[in-house]
Amino acid sequence: VLVPYIENPGFFGRSEILNDLRRQLGYDQHQGANKPRSRVSLYGLGGVGKTQIALAYVYWLQYTCPDISIFWVHASNEGRFREAFASIAQKCNIPGYNDPKVDVLLLVKTWGKRPIEIGRMTDGEASQLLRTILEDTEIPTEETSLLSTRLEHLPLALAQAAAFIQENDVSIRRYVQLLDQSDSGLVDRLSEPFETVGRDSETPHALTETWIISFEQIERQNAFASEVLSLISLLDRQAIPEDFVVNYWCRRQPKESGENKEAEVVTALGTLKAFSFISEDKHQSIDMHRLVQLVTRKWLVEKGRTAEFAQYALETISNIYPYGRFETREACLKYLPHAYAVLRSKNTSTGVEGIARASLLHCVAAYLLYSGQWEGAEKHQLEATNLRKAILGEDHADTLTSIANLASTYRNQGRWEEAEKLEVQVMETRKTKLGADHPDTLTSMANLASTYRNQGRWEEAEKLEVQVMETSKTKLGADHPDTLTSMANLAFTWKDQGRHADALALIQDCSLARDRVLGPEHPDTLSSLAAVENWS
Structure with missing residues (x-):
């Protein structure tokens, strides 16, 4: 199960x-x-x-x-x-x-x-729900009926109301009085659809009323908890890792101790769970009901704080989302819906926010490239490249990395001329800025060699690949993963040239080294092992 x-x-x-x-x-x-x-x-x-x-x-x-x-x-x-x-x-x-x-x-x-x-609860079901949550079977039916009728027999609203009643030790009649004293104009506004939130953003008045009462209490009781709710409302509403909240707290309170961090996060999430704003799944991830998310987002619009928390959300995900590769594939897939959620905001494209956005786009594009989703990889990498050019400049190391990855998306789509043009640009700039034997320069040379090989330009590919392999052995060591990649690339070029014996010997050495360094289950190990079996 x-x-x-x-x-x-x-x-x-x-x-x-x-x-x-x-x-x-x-x-x-x-x-x-x-x-x-x-x-x-x-x-x-x-x-x-x-x-x-x-x-x-x-x-x-x-x-x-x-x-x-x-x-x-x-x-x-x-x-x-x-x-x-x-x-x-x-x-x-x-x-x-x-x-x-x-x-x-x-x-x-x-x-x-x-x-x-699925219709609304019956009066009897609503009464039983309230008595169960409040752990009081003696509550008069007229009181439970009063509240359930007031909240339109909506289970989510009833659960939030009961949570507030329990948390504040007030009577049902007192809670109904609080509902009657609510700002009806604010309730109406937060219940209506918001164009900036989405066309399907209308929420029941009952849920909006209970949300406002509980949220105002949380703001007074634990301001950090209200910030957390605002932050996570801008993420995907399901499977939100607790690490996101920890990262946000650490950036907001960089001088606080680790013990304070854990206590603050646990207290904030506990408060939100107590008020039925969030729930926790088996994997200690956070879930938020769609209607709670909608009302929270509309509250941010109402208060003019959407851009503020959109920036916090972007920086949080950008800080945590790993660069896409085999070792990080599970985390990338897990965090991807949250990355997409924050990237939908277009208010963050300059300065610090722009750099964070570009970094997240770059890492997401790398995961899409790793998983073979070429069009998605190209789309995200192109935006990352343009942002980094505008903010950091054409020759910045991060910009060059994005350009190189964009070229890789072109190469994987068979767009050789576009890939080659960018790869030559990156290689020459890195030679000038970093030197001919810098690892980043060697990577760009290897990428260009792959483009040559894919076009059948064997001699040009071989020349670069020999240079990359020999320099990598000297600078990085014979067992470095990049050195092993250069060995595999050269072996494939030799195989394409008809040098079968040389290719087989080299790929065998590469396969043994990869098994030892990367492990038998790593894709690179499996790829080189398959080549050995096919070429033998």
């Missing part, structure tokens, strides 16, 4: 919907003549409990039919969808899951719908 959320011990009711779900999917003990369906969708207003119903069904099925595999797939966006499928492939050890070029969606897939509407 691969489900990111723990079972909700406080779930109850919804028996008619659960029975309908079991019946339609063929797991009802009283299954009649109707043929079970392979797919059933749950639909309804935000906050009515669709996710909780799905979780209740999943855990019921796990207990009832322990031999059945259950996989939870987040489908809020393409990145999250792919990440879920990649996780399934890895956990189930599906052959080929670690191949960066494989279509993971097709890999997992190769191993008529009737929707069920």
